[in-house]
Amino acid sequence: PLQYIIGEQAFFGRSFAVRPGVLIPRPETEILVEQTLRHAGRLWPDTAALDVLDIGTGSGAIALTLAAERPRWRVTTVDLSPTALAIARENAQRLQVEYRVRFLEGDLAQPLLAAGEQVDLLVSNPPYIPSDEVERLEEEVNRFEPRLALDGGADGLVCYRRICAVLPRLIRPTALVAFEVGIHQAGAVRQLLLASGAVERTEIVPDLAGIERVVLGWRKSN
Numbered sequence: 477p478l479q480y481i482i483g484e485q486a487f488f489g490r491s492f493a494v495r496p497g498v499l500i501p502r503p504e505t506e507i508l509v510e511q512t513l514r515h516a517g518r519l520w521p522d523t524a525a526l527d528v529l530d531i532g533t534g535s536g537a538i539a540l541t542l543a544a545e546r547p548r549w550r551v552t553t554v555d556l557s558p559t560a561l562a563i564a565r566e567n568a569q570r571l572q573v574e575y576r577v578r579f580l581e582g583d584l585a586q587p588l589l590a591a592g593e594q595v596d597l598l599v600s601n602p603p604y605i606p607s608d609e610v611e612r613l614e615e616e617v618n619r620f621e622p623r624l625a626l627d628g629g630a631d632g633l634v635c636y637r638r639i640c641a642v643l644p645r646l647i648r649p650t651a652l653v654a655f656e657v658g659i660h661q662a663g664a665v666r667q668l669l670l671a672s673g674a675v676e677r678t679e680i681v682p683d684l685a686g687i688e689r690v691v692l693g694w695r696k697s698n
C-alpha cells in the first residue's frame with residue numbers, strides 16, 4: 477500500500493504515521509469520530525472532562541483525533557499489539573496530545589476491568605471481517621495489513637460480543653458507546669448493545685457509500 481511506502485495517512489485533517497503492523501486509517505472511520513463528537517455533545521457540555529476508552533487503537537487515528545478535538549478528555553487506548561502501541565505513541569507526540577493519552581497493552585477491555593475502572597465514552601473499530609472472508613479481501617489489504625486488525629472471528633462479531641458482555645461493568649450510568657461495523661453487521665451489533673442491558677437507545681449511521689457503518693448506543697441517568 478502506498479501509505480506504508482510514504483509512511484503516513486491523513487485522517488480527520490491530521491497526518492498519522494503508519495507502517496506495516498497497523499491498519500491504515502480508512503476515510504469511513506472519520507464518520508465514527510464525527511458521530512462520537514456529535515453525540516457526546518448532546519450528552520455532556522463540551523468542557524466536560526470525560527474518561528474515554530478506545531479499544532483496538534492501531535495507529536491511534538480515532539483516539540488521538542478525539543484527544544486533539546476535545547482537550548479536556550482523558551483518553552485511554554488499548555491494543556493487543558505492542559507494534560501498534562508504539563506507532564500510536566509516536567502519533568500522540570506528533571499531535572502533541574501524549575500527556576493526555578494513556579497506552580495500555582491488553583485484550584479488549586481487560587486492562588480497565590482488571591483495574592476496576594469505568595468510562596463515560598467507549599469507542600471502537602475492532603476487527604470485524606468474518607475469518608473466511610479475510611483471504612478474499614483485495615490483495616493490497618490481505619497481504620500487507622495486519623490480520624489482527626481485520627479478522628473478527630467466524631461471523632465477524634466476536635469483538636462486539638465480548639465488549640458488550642462486559643459493558644455493564646465498564647461504562648458509567650451516563651455513557652456513550654460508538655462502534656464502527658462491517659457491511660450487514662449494524663442490526664446484529666445494535667441487538668448486542670441493547671441485550672447488554674447497559675444501553676437504552678441506539679442509532680445507526682450510514683457512510684457515504686450508503687453502508688450502515690456506525691452503531692451508537694447510549695443511556696442517560698437522571
Ligand code: GLN
Nearest residue numbers: 601602603604605625626
Ligand atoms: N474497513 C476495513 C477493511 O475494509 C476493516 C477494518 C476492520 O475490520 N475494523 O479492510
